Amino acid sequence: MxxxxxxxxxxxxxxxxxxxxxxxxxxDGDGGGDxxxxxxxxxxxxxxxxxxxxxxxxxxxxxxxxxxxxxxxxxxxxxxxxxxxxxxxxxxxxxxxxxxxxxxxxxxxxxxxxxxxxxxxxxxxxxxxxxYTLVVAPGDSRFDTCTDVVDAAKSDGVVAAVSGTVSLDEVVFTLIEKDQDITFDRVPFEGGSEVIAGLLGGTVEVGSLNPSEVLGQLESGDLKALCALSEERYEYAELADIPTAKEQGIDVAFAxxxxxxxxxxxxxxxxxxxxxxxxxxxxxxxxxxxxxxxxxxxxxxxxxxxxxxxxxxxxxxxxxxxx
Known part of the structure; x- marks a missing residue:
């Protein structure tokens, strides 16, 4: 690639x-001394x-x-x-x-x-x-879980946002593709804030974002978390109810x-x-x-x-x- x-x-x-x-x-700016x-x-x-x-x-x-x-x-x-x-x-x-x-x-x-x-x-x-990251979608998305995303990718396709062609987003979506034998349609953005704008604007269907980037939108309901790409569920109260991808049959976790x-x-x-x-x-x-x-x-x-x-x-x- x-x-x-x-x-x-x-x-x-x-x-x-x-x-x-x-x-x-x-x-080093040390003036020649030690x-x-x-x-x-x-x-x-x-x-x-x-x-x-x-x-x-x-x-x-x-x-x-x-x-x-x-x-x-x-x-x-x-x-x-x-x-x-x-x-x-x-x-x-x-x-x-x-x-x-x-x-x-x-x-x-x-x-x-x-x-x-x-x-x-x-x-x-x-x-x-x-x-670690979360797979997120607009609040009114047709998806409620990452399993829904995988099923859709196998049938009519899913448009996924990535913040750069070599980002963590690219890595985790590639891992999901390999684990589930699917392919995502990717749209690259330059950073997490642009990915959020793309999700809210309907340009893309799902994105992979760090919790700190998206917590405000999750709390407001503008976006929803479909799964966490972590080894175990978060202990933070704000994220504790989000199931891991592994719980949904997707063997992917990457930090x-x-x-x-x-x-x-x-x-x-x-x-x-x-x-x-x-x-x-x-x-x-x-x-x-x-x-x-x-x-x-x-x-x-x-x-x-x-x-x-x-x-x-x-x-x-x-x-x-x-x-």
Whole structure:
């Protein structure tokens, strides 16, 4: 599955080459000494404002500001299902003043698209936790369960929204297709907020969204949850009544991780600085609030442990969406 955004991503790397050289020359901002001192820190969000990645990036930036006393400015660099933002970030090689709010696209893009990076191109700092998704439909939909969706896909077809061609949505719908021997008609959007608009506007019939993105619409009745693509039912009161896909005979559960990374080639001092700041953030009320408000599963990992998780998760993804 080759993305039509491949040329954009590769072009972005080329255009940013001089910027990357500048960033490398600027280095970690430690003035040549042993101590790393962050300067003009940028948190790149490779998706549009309003979605789960944007919420994650802003929460992390705020938490790191509290932990370090530094200003962390959030930049949304959307396009190419995340490829534009990741390619811009690749050009910051060696610059410890750049961070990126990472998720499944970090692993899926290199497996499905001709981009110039993989997860090994960057420096893993922190995995905050796991974010499962819900399959949702408009409140007046003909579907009440995910079984209804599967049955319809076998007969007259179902139009499904995906927030990018290599997103978590794409992964879970592919897993459902393989498990149930069906095919969805996909309509790609750039982010979760656009998927919600497509559902409410009748452009698509079903979507896969993180609970934090869609809770308001579920509570208002504008949208309804058909199943949760999680191992077990949520313990959060707002979601506890939603059956899992497995309860409905669909053997699919897959979580998107939320975390942040630094560019490749940064100094050990810069890497340790951000890991220490991440651990301080994880002990804060702000971290607990982020996890609970976004209905996630807390499961933090740092540095090399996060890198091991990425390697294992990439191998699992390759079996599903690999080239």
């Amino acid at each position: 080759k993305s039509r955004f491949a040329a954009i991503a590769i072009g972005a790397v080329s255009v940013m080459a001089l910027a990357g050289c500048s960033a490398t020359a600027q280095g 101590a790393f001192a962050p300067q003009d820190v940028r948190m790149i969000v490779p998706f549009a404002a309003g979605g789960g990645s944007d919420v994650s990036g802003r929460a992390i930036a705020s938490g790191l500001e509290e932990a370090t006393g530094s200003t962390v400015t959030v930049e949304n660099r959307e396009g190419g299902s995340g490829a534009v933002g990741y390619s811009h970030f690749l050009a910051q090689q060696g610059n410890g003043n750049y961070l990126l709010a990472a998720e499944t696209a970090l692993l899926a893009l290199p497996l499905t698209t001709d981009v110039g990076f993989s997860y090994e191109s960057f420096t893993p700092i922190m995995k905050l936790g796991d974010d 998107q991780f939320r975390g942040f990374i630094a560019p490749g080639g940064i100094s050990e001092e810069a890497k340790q600085f951000w890991i220490d700041a991440a651990k301080e953030f994880a002990e804060s009320e702000a971290y607990t609030a982020y996890i609970e408000e976004n209905l996630m599963q807390a499961n933090a990992a740092y540095g090399d442990e996060f890198a091991d998780y990425l390697a294992e998760n990439s191998a699992a993804l390759e079996a599903v969406v690999g080239k």
